[in-house]
Amino acid sequence: MATANTQPPSAVRLTQYAALDIKGADAEKFLQGQASAQVGLANGTFAPLTCFCTPKGRMLANGQLLRLGSDHFRLVLDASLADGLLTHLKKFAAFYKAELSVIGSVTFAGASEPADTLANQLDITLPDQPYTHTTSSKGTALRMPGKPRWLLMFEKDASDLVNSDDALHNEWQLADIRSGLAWLTAKQQDHFLPQMLNWEALGGISFKKGCYTGQEVVARAHFRGQVKKRLVHASINAATLPEIGESLLDDNGKTLGEVVSSAFSGKQQVELLAVMNTKVMEDNLAVYWQQQPITLYEMPYPIERLDPEQIAAQLA
Structure with a gap:
């Protein structure tokens, strides 16, 4: 990467x-x-x-x-x-x-x-x-x-x-x-588990607090390791920005992920965040947007649980 x-x-x-x-x-x-x-x-x-x-x-x-x-x-x-x-x-x-x-x-x-x-x-x-x-x-x-x-x-x-x-x-x-920070928009509301946007890796979920709406499902996905999609950082050679929600495909046209946000990083160069099937990273699969190959980058943080209580203690 x-x-x-x-x-x-x-x-x-x-x-x-x-x-x-x-x-x-x-x-x-x-x-x-x-x-x-x-x-x-x-x-x-x-x-x-x-x-x-x-x-x-x-x-x-x-x-x-x-x-x-x-x-x-x-x-x-x-x-x-x-x-x-x-x-x-x-x-x-x-x-x-x-x-x-x-x-x-x-x-x-x-x-x-x-x-x-x-x-x-x-x-x-x-x-x-x-x-x-x-x-x-x-x-x-x-x-x-x-x-x-x-x-x-x-x-x-x-x-x-x-x-x-x-x-x-x-x-x-x-x-x-x-920074690996994705802001949900109306186009993808009610679509992702928080972990699919790496929210627990950013300290956005407390697993130590009491109940909140959706807490049981979020906790079960974490403790049973059921999260099969993750936020990734990638780039493509393109003159236009991908739309939010656009599909990212494999060689056979099968959907492997979807765009969450994108921005230009140079002439004919776009960087994006996408929610991607974890098999892409595990098996080093080729991924395309409109037939353009995608380059994956390392995320700027480890994909593991970061408790907000730990962040607060470090700031104290």
């Missing part, structure tokens, strides 16, 4: 994200029964990855969970899923002192080199550890995985501070791909 280089992006407006806020005296208790994260680990510094599942263990959404106040949590997720997840969760929130809302006024920006200047606008310092955040009344800076880059959330419109540039947006997407 090849090894990919990483190049952090400059400041760019990121419209693919949304903010779903959960507030109230029972906000933590409510989330604990729905999210794969150990909600108490979201302590105002550590922002654990998490997901929400159907009773059959299929992902409705994934994202990062931030605590912005004692009774105020924010889930950062793909914008295509926000309203649907809000409707889904409200069915359960009716039994708790918790209010949910999608905050449309938040401006999301991705930054690397210009991040200090933007952080000054928020009256905060930049966090230096991945999956940690700093917050003020003006907004939040969340450190992302890989080479230093930050997701900034301005509580009010900040269009004048960031760029709306396709090339910069592509660079941010490429950085996520090279």
Whole structure:
């Protein structure tokens, strides 16, 4: 397998994200029964990855969970899923002192080199550890995985501070791909077990917490080793980006995987994340997209369980 280089992006407006806020005296208790994260680990510094599942263990959404106040949590997720997840969760929130809302006024920006200047606008310092955040009344800076880059959330419109540039947006997407971080979208909702997006290898599942919706199926798949599909990082020679959900095939036209995200990494060069049958890696099978051969890369993390409790302890 090849090894990919990483190049952090400059400041760019990121419209693919949304903010779903959960507030109230029972906000933590409510989330604990729905999210794969150990909600108490979201302590105002550590922002654990998490997901929400159907009773059959299929992902409705994934994202990062931030605590912005004692009774105020924010889930950062793909914008295509926000309203649907809000409707889904409200069915359960009716039994708790918790209010949910999608905050449309938040401006999301991705930054690397210009991040200090933007952080000054928020009256905060930049966090230096991945999956940690700093917050003020003006907004939040969340450190992302890989080479230093930050997701900034301005509580009010900040269009004048960031760029709306396709090339910069592509660079941010490429950085996520090279970090092995896949964001579920509406096109693949209720389709994958969390482990198919390597979510337990990223610390996005707590196997030490109590029950949550879908927990039994997710735990059984883990402990019985029943996960036969995994997220992989790959590249192809192509002038266009594969669509989300497009099939990846073997020599005989049999589907071996499907695209989750993609970005350009050079002229006529595309990198992508795909959920692939594990036999591809085990048997070194040839895989194609539109008859173009695919090159597989090593993932930037081991495909093994990483407990979020372990991450939180290392940050303490």
